[in-house]
Amino acid sequence: MICLSLIAATLSENLRLVARYAAYVDMLELRADYLLHGERAELDRFPRALPPGRSGAPLPVILTVRARRDGGQWHGGENERRQLLLHGVRGGGYRYVDLERWLRGSDAVLLEAAAAAGTTIIRSAHDFDAVPGNLARLLDSGSCPGEIPKAAVTPAGSSDLLHFVRTVSALPLQPRIAVAMGTAGFATRVLARRLGSMLTFCSPENIDTVVAAPGHIDPETMSRLYRYHSISGNSAVFGVIGNPIMHSQSPAYHNRRFAEDHLDAVYVPFEVDDVDAFFELAELIPIAGVSVTIPHKQAVMRYLAQRDPSVTGAGACNTVVRSGAARGGWKGYNSDVPGFLEPLQQAAAAAGWPELRGRRATVVGAGGAARAVVYALLRQGMELLLLNRTLDRARTLARDLGASGAVRCACLDDSAGREMAGYADLIVQTTSVGMAPDAESDPLPFYQFSGAEIVYDIVYTPPLTRLLQRARDAGCITVSGRKMFEAQADAQYRLFRELQLADSAPRQ
Template identity: 45%
Template sequence: MKIVLVGFRGTGKTSVGRLLAERLALPFFDTDTLIERRAGVSIPDIFGRHGEAHFRALEREVVASLRDAEGVISTGGGAVLDPANVADLRRDGRVFLLSAPPDVIQERIAGSDRPGLTNLPPAEEVQALLAARKEAYIGAADVCIDTGRRTPGEVADMVLREAGISGDEKSERNTLLERFALADIGDMVDRDPGLMVCAIAGNPCAHSKSPLLYNRLFARFGMRYHYTRFEWPDAGAIVRLASLLPTKGLSVTIPFKADVMRHLDLVDSHAAAIGAVNTVIRCGGRMYGYNTDWLGVRAPLAHRRGGRAVVLGAGGAAAAAVYALLSLDMDVTVLARTPDAARRLAERFTCRWGGLDEFRGSDADVVVHATPVGMEPDTRSLLSASDFRAGTTVFDLVYTPPETPLIRAAKEAGCETIPGTEMFVHQAVAQFRLMTGIAVTPELVREMLR
């Protein structure tokens, strides 16, 4: 058994960790203590003589040495900023984030001889670091526990219970699982209380490659996670089911990217600007919304910075595309079958707009197709080869099939083509880090999809 406690100083990692180790008759590893042993001096001396970079290097060595350890591990909040540390801590383990309000943390660490990490006054430093680390903390954790008003014993009890749910909630959970045709997920969770669940949320979503990809990645990193499908016509019911399971993350797809936002506790600034969420992270009973679609559009088009772009479509994927293209300083026009929809989207971002019949391939350096047309089993294409000019970059966000009718038409016209699999790959890199705190490369994602 491997239990990992992470969090900011003053959240109770050491005291809770010692209690857990004693109750479970397991060894206790405190990474700060192991760092001091390795260095032969105290942590304040490490910082004073060599600086934070040297401390982080020692921390990396210590965490790596615990990759295959069995026991209770307590490690500082800064450790999980390094994805390599997160991968080692997660290997065959369960990660608990201990948190507390900033004022409680400040009170607990007052008088500490640990040097500050910024030039800010102590209270301001705590708030600033907590804000900066929030995304990394949530991603690295399986379970989040607020220790602010709890004793170490109470927190240890919560860790041991692993955030179990009540009998009434279990009955509701099972009813929803039956409706979703996912009764086997309930059986899996009941057999393995430490199992974490992630899912693609959409209607339809049977075509999604996410279960294949994520389950292979979870296995590669030794994580007790299972990725499934939540296919249902109501986003609210999907979010409710997620709250009744040990769910860590949802990949949100058509038609819920906008609707799901009203069911979340917090939406990050990029998703709010786009008006769509494709990633939901759950931690500590709260739901956080993000958008990684725009990163999936942006990365393959970075070489076209400053060009003229046309986005076909006016939905959530189109909004992410417009946001990405504007971040690359492109001149963007939105075209849609319903001109009013194109106008509404374009006005949000101060772009030009029009109907699909206004498309002129010769005016575009980049064309991004952001509608479902051409997704299997649909064999249609909004444009033909005669609509394009050679040299245009055509990016079809549809990824099933890998070569869509639109991509075939663009190739015939001599265009540079980017298949939707590339958007999927790059957004998955960002999404996996949000869900797990682990960084993967596009190359690894492509390998896992083969």
Template identity: 35%
Template sequence: MAKSLVCLCLTGKTLAEDVEIVKNYREFIDLVELRVDFLEQDERLKIREFPEMIDVPAILTIRRKIDGGQYIEGEANRTMLFAMGLSFAKEDPKKNFAYVDFEEDFHIPSLEDAAQAFGTRIIRSYHNMTSPVENIVEKFRDLREDSSEIPKIAFMPHRLSDVTKVFKEAEKWKDTEQIVCAMGPLGLPTRILSERLNSYLTYTSPSELMGNLLAIGHTDPITLGKTYRFHSIDEKTKIFGITGYPLKITSSPELQNGMFEKEKLNAVYIPFKSETIDDALDFAKALDIKGFSVTIPHKEAVIPLLRKIDKKAEAIGACNTVVRDGDDWKGYNTDAIGFEKALLEFTGTKDLKGKKVAIIGAGGASRAIAYTIKELGAKACVFNRTLAKARLVAEKYGFEYATLGPESLSRLNKYSDIIVQTTSKGMGSTEPSNQENDPIWFYDFNGKEYVYDIVYSPEVTPVMARADASGCKVCNGAGMLLYQGIAQFELYKKLV
């Protein structure tokens, strides 16, 4: 099968808007899909002209509401629009639509004959907007009514195991042409690794119109091309990645793929979100993933499932990196390495002797941070909403512990030389500090504190902004991410 193509979905209101988008993304795409269902009514009457307005092949699609589109005017009107788009075919095939998308239950012989007569290939599609497809091999067989048609299946996975199943099945259709993709955030691996799914193409959306197909879970073609180096992925490409949940924000793919590119290594690093670490490990095994990062909430849960862990991960009780070890896995903790280097750069010190540190949160990241603070000679107190969890982290290193709330204000005042925020509070938030996005909203800064927030998006979190306004020195987690990522990369590149 030929290499998988990159298709850009055009969901503008006018043809002129769509043409401009094609120009902006031209170097990153192989073809486009004109989504007529998004066009204004008057614009729909001019769709026949569209193939001549661009310099890439185009798919004619008029997607119904029930299939995830916007078209609600009825099948009679939709049939007329298809006829309008396919009529008056030119001798030069570049001036006609290269493909037309008909759903599995849409059979109009006159339209099918017209498409075939003028070299327009039919994509025969099936969309399940709510559930996975149980018998995908049989479904492809049912859709493939004619050898010239390209069957397409798009489905909504409920969990990562639904995506894993499709990758396991892909070998069964490697010698034919078809399109397969999982929708929503869980489906991102199917879009990046469409080559491994033996999929004819992968769909993308322009970043400026991403909201039009939000539920579909597209990425944009520039990210696909630059960050994931889509066109360089082949059967020899080694796969790495990151798992966690909800995994809404991560800069790791950009960091790791950038280092792979710099070192000229045939490897790709992808996100695969999973509610359970068991599903993540099954996915990694099915795709022969060589190593992956582990983030919230799996850093502790993954340890019992690994054959070996390094001394740091064992001492900390949390693992953020997993790599292949023969037929099994070995776990590491590079968070501690990254945090130590970043924190000492931030404070301008060689150690933390004589300092009193507040550790906010008691999750997997806080364990690595508590370990590092102990190694650097500071005293600390772990603050967490659930006191038992704070105690679990603190007692391991002889630290104090307290609940995270106004009732512990005096304790927080005592341990405020350095405040390290380790929770996900404030991640992605651009609002001013409040009780929802600032874990220490009840604390008044005196301007002498060093405030380190391991969150790196946004660049300035609500608690950092509030601390900065009071004269404190503040730092986000970008440095920690970089340094722990470099340590991960050193483990990964040995397996490429």
């Protein structure tokens, strides 16, 4: 179920939000700690004012007045908070009421009122710093008979997320709410049903940029983009790994394609700071395939049982799919190579170049994306200058590709403009500089465009970077990273689709 956390300051505004999202949600949580003081008297009447939900039946509501120690916005005293909870429960319209674990033993009056009203207790615990070692006990319904246990915890990284998924996957099937907050835990919100949680929480979009908890998205995105209600134990899970990752447009692209092809699959972003932990997680969920972005395009290669020639040639991998049922049976591809070349060849034709061979290019950066770019350009017969802030890393890239004699390496600093003058037919920017939220940065602030260059920035958020804007203003032909993104994403999607169709085919 999708549960919308209502965080507006007035009951009337919360009702407007319910009307806006009613087609996407199955349950509501009224966060009364966000309400203005003058709104609280009508709290008991709120459930009866609600429109029907997706099923046509009244939407069940959780009443929550979250204390500040648990991440809430309550500024009054504790006795006043309990009286407000009591006032709401005695109104009789709330299906659930959220009571923190630390209230146990001192909440007899609330428990009595809830029993009289037919309201079920959700017994919650929150950790905004870690995934606690006692997570299994927090989610054990045996520790709170007749109540629904809830744990909202915060993985600090991939190892914590692995601990979270391993713990909840081992629990017996019973009603519970398990939430991994923040960007590191985002995937668990989309995969909540797979992980045994009775619901996932969402927040309204653009309520003064406030969300009820770290990692919330709006219900329409959860329902339409991720097709939350269609995800089952049989759904194939794909994703994109990187750090940072929440800016990625890959979920929008691949989930749209899955929906158009009516495939039982979902594509989720995973913020990964530990590749080892991620591949263990991939076996637990399990994950069928992933796109790979900064900074993991080389780190994933040690997990590959098979490598496409594009991976071997570029020394980097941006697509990993299962190559068999055995644990660790992964095959790697590099769709960056054809994805990079397709828009470049279109730009070269627009510039009147009969071919790329013999042209001279500057490549900025020496990471995983740069490897695919350098490999692709060398295969086209171009002469290259490779710029990187760490010169040794640029030399290592050239050596790894067997191109030490064919690639000139130099340090990326204010003096690099002189080097670039001789390699300025094409300039390719492969670093993350200029990517949102750092969209005002320019990786080549010292370089003055002549207007004769083709300038290619592989960053695609924003589609027009500061570098490309300067190049366009100077009269250059420019290539946005969005074009490369779409070309390489299409190649990835065809691999994912082939795998999913093969897995869903009837076995003879």
